[in-house]
Amino acid sequence: MTTAHESPASEAQISVHWREEDYYQPPAKFIGQANATDPGIFRRFDEGHFPDCFKEYADLLSWDAYWHTTLDTSNPPFWRWFVGGRLNACYNCVDRHLAADRDKAALIWVPEPEAEPTRTITYQELYRQVNEFAALLREDCGLRTGDRVTFHLPMVPELPVAMLACARLGVIHSEVFGGFSGTACGERIADSGSRILVTTDGYYRNGQLVDHKAKADEAVRTANGLGQPVDKVLVWRRHAGQYASRAAMVDGRDFFVDELLAEHHRAVVEPVSMPAEAPLFLMYTSGTTARPKGCQHSTGGYLAYVAGTSKYYQDIHPDDTYWCCADIGWITGHSYIVYGPLALGTTSVVYEGAPTYPDAGRVWRIAERLGVNIFHTAPTTIRMLRKLGPHEPDNYDYHLKHMTTVGEPIEPEVWRWYHDVAGKGEAVVVDTWWQTENGGFLGSTLPALQAMKPGSCGPGVLGVYPVIYDEDGNTVEAGSGKAGNICIRNPWPGIFQTIWGQPDRFEQIYYAKYCRNPKSTDWRDWPYFAGDGAVQAADGYFRILGRVDDVINVAGHRLGTKELESASLTVDQVAEAAAVPVIDEIRGRAVEMYVSLKPGMAPTADVEHAVTAAIEREIGKIARPKNVWIVEDMPKTRSGKIMRRVIAGISNFADVGDVSTLANPEIVEEIRHHIQGEKLAHGEVPRQLTREEADEIRAFGRDA
Ligand code: PRX
Numbered sequence: 001m002t003t004a005h006e007s008p009a010s011e012a013q014i015s016v017h018w019r020e021e022d023y024y025q026p027p028a029k030f031i032g033q034a035n036a037t038d039p040g041i042f043r044r045f046d047e048g049h050f051p052d053c054f055k056e057y058a059d060l061l062s063w064d065a066y067w068h069t070t071l072d073t074s075n076p077p078f079w080r081w082f083v084g085g086r087l088n089a090c091y092n093c094v095d096r097h098l099a100a101d102r103d104k105a106a107l108i109w110v111p112e113p114e115a116e117p118t119r120t121i122t123y124q125e126l127y128r129q130v131n132e133f134a135a136l137l138r139e140d141c142g143l144r145t146g147d148r149v150t151f152h153l154p155m156v157p158e159l160p161v162a163m164l165a166c167a168r169l170g171v172i173h174s175e176v177f178g179g180f181s182g183t184a185c186g187e188r189i190a191d192s193g194s195r196i197l198v199t200t201d202g203y204y205r206n207g208q209l210v211d212h213k214a215k216a217d218e219a220v221r222t223a224n225g226l227g228q229p230v231d232k233v234l235v236w237r238r239h240a241g242q243y244a245s246r247a248a249m250v251d252g253r254d255f256f257v258d259e260l261l262a263e264h265h266r267a268v269v270e271p272v273s274m275p276a277e278a279p280l281f282l283m284y285t286s287g288t289t290a291r292p293k294g295c296q297h298s299t300g301g302y303l304a305y306v307a308g309t310s311k312y313y314q315d316i317h318p319d320d321t322y323w324c325c326a327d328i329g330w331i332t333g334h335s336y337i338v339y340g341p342l343a344l345g346t347t348s349v350v351y352e353g354a355p356t357y358p359d360a361g362r363v364w365r366i367a368e369r370l371g372v373n374i375f376h377t378a379p380t381t382i383r384m385l386r387k388l389g390p391h392e393p394d395n396y397d398y399h400l401k402h403m404t405t406v407g408e409p410i411e412p413e414v415w416r417w418y419h420d421v422a423g424k425g426e427a428v429v430v431d432t433w434w435q436t437e438n439g440g441f442l443g444s445t446l447p448a449l450q451a452m453k454p455g456s457c458g459p460g461v462l463g464v465y466p467v468i469y470d471e472d473g474n475t476v477e478a479g480s481g482k483a484g485n486i487c488i489r490n491p492w493p494g495i496f497q498t499i500w501g502q503p504d505r506f507e508q509i510y511y512a513k514y515c516r517n518p519k520s521t522d523w524r525d526w527p528y529f530a531g532d533g534a535v536q537a538a539d540g541y542f543r544i545l546g547r548v549d550d551v552i553n554v555a556g557h558r559l560g561t562k563e564l565e566s567a568s569l570t571v572d573q574v575a576e577a578a579a580v581p582v583i584d585e586i587r588g589r590a591v592e593m594y595v596s597l598k599p600g601m602a603p604t605a606d607v608e609h610a611v612t613a614a615i616e617r618e619i620g621k622i623a624r625p626k627n628v629w630i631v632e633d634m635p636k637t638r639s640g641k642i643m644r645r646v647i648a649g650i651s652n653f654a655d656v657g658d659v660s661t662l663a664n665p666e667i668v669e670e671i672r673h674h675i676q677g678e679k680l681a682h683g684e685v686p687r688q689l690t691r692e693e694a695d696e697i698r699a700f701g702r703d704a
Pocket of ligand 1: 285331332405406407408409410431432433434435436437457530531532544545546547553556557558
């Protein structure tokens, strides 16, 4: 039990107990065709062969010039991979497949409305579209190598086209997830210094044609307000020749892409040969402060890493039909819908809409119709499919060889449904643990060679050596049953290069905690701090427990408590705000906001709605809180810090620990009475938390 005046129990002090799950072995049929079946691969990637082992990944690519130094550690933690090498990412994903595979489908785009025909884009067609859009970016927008461009695009095929067109020019793309608000997009435009925004008029989601262009106007206003002018907004149209948005096109600023493209018919743009270390893209993610972090990914190291992990961990062969049902607006989509699969020359399915629209059989119908044999999604989607259509897979004749789960811990029971019912017991399942910052997988099982264990991602992947440290930097031994902070002892090619424009913060967040010697140029002195709690079983498999910083993982989306709180504080009446996670059956975690009001302000439903509206406006609908609670005051330490873990305990009907040393201990009972009373009145049935859930809630908000 923790007390309020000391920091909450370090992860290492929390003993975690769970039932050891039985192993599942890969089916013989899978092993018979797998890319990695020789156990010698573990030796080739062991520490004795680091960093040169990654030559095996880099050799999956076509290089214009080979590198002279595999890993340059002279300026830690700014690692440089494949130094001296030159390549073009678009050439690797498109051009080089033309000779043998020009007629093969590169992308199969499935619109959400079932009556609308599926669009197949062959490698030849992709080549044509990418070249024409690259010509437009270069000639109409004046973009050059090193410039940044922001996309605010949903799951339309124009998104991979735009990404590859930028890669062709050496222009750095920064895709903002389509579900983010215009304001959130504008902040990212300003942070990255983009003067071009690429968007669309609308897209289908849950049966609705969503008006998306309106967000662009808000984004441009926000960026302008932050001192970043946007010269041009390029608008793709969801339906050729028709404009689906109610927002007016701004003369001289907004252009329909299809009209501009008419001028670039049959254009061919030579791929620009880029240094391996040139940035390929930015991907913004959340952390402990309100300012989002633009994770900068490299060209050579990143592409080699996603190609290698796609080949061995996704088991992608050129003749597979691979479907990653994630959004390209997140890192999973960049690495494992676009860059990894296309680098290997396979067929990648892109689905526009919601996985359960119009019913819980949709995903399985798509799998049957397209002959999908590799399927990749997040636990939230799996939980939803299981809840809404537990027997739906039986109704469809599809056969998967391989399935992936990513983004959140998966409950063993849900894992078993995924394996037994969704996968019909025919497929291997890989649970892949990693982060936006990492480029590709960090913890998983090599599918033909390592048994699966529900709820555990597996050991470190090839060439990645994880370790668990306690707060003092001591190693927490495998099999000790103790949790701690999972770190990676070594750099790997997919690791991000820096936080765009914030190199000090990069070093501070990810390396300062366990750096043994800031002057050292030996990578062994610079473990990477991932920000996740984990436990390692005696067999070396890791079980990821969740974030140890102030990040809430809602349906696999990272939301920073500070971002939620700053958004709430934009409401006039609000004096203080605190965001906490609540355990949610489908989404894993949901957010509850606690706010206290300025003196004299009335606690009305209008204020609650205004807080929700502010969060939707500043971040997006994905961040909408489950509840907004207006309280008299927040539980605080004597130094005035809000004790988020105390209110998190209340929200989850869990133990709040010793609160006797708070500045205002009496408020805890008052809040508990008020909030839990309302929850019970609204029919919420308190559930006994598992030991791990209780530990997570108790450790939440350590820095608040
Ligand atoms: O807490 C971990 C969780 O998601 C976080 C990373 O989120 P994001 O950067 O949005 O990337 C998600 C997709 C790569 C991690 O810090 N997480 C990710 N994968 C898993 C996971 N938790 C448990 N098991 C996983 N397989």
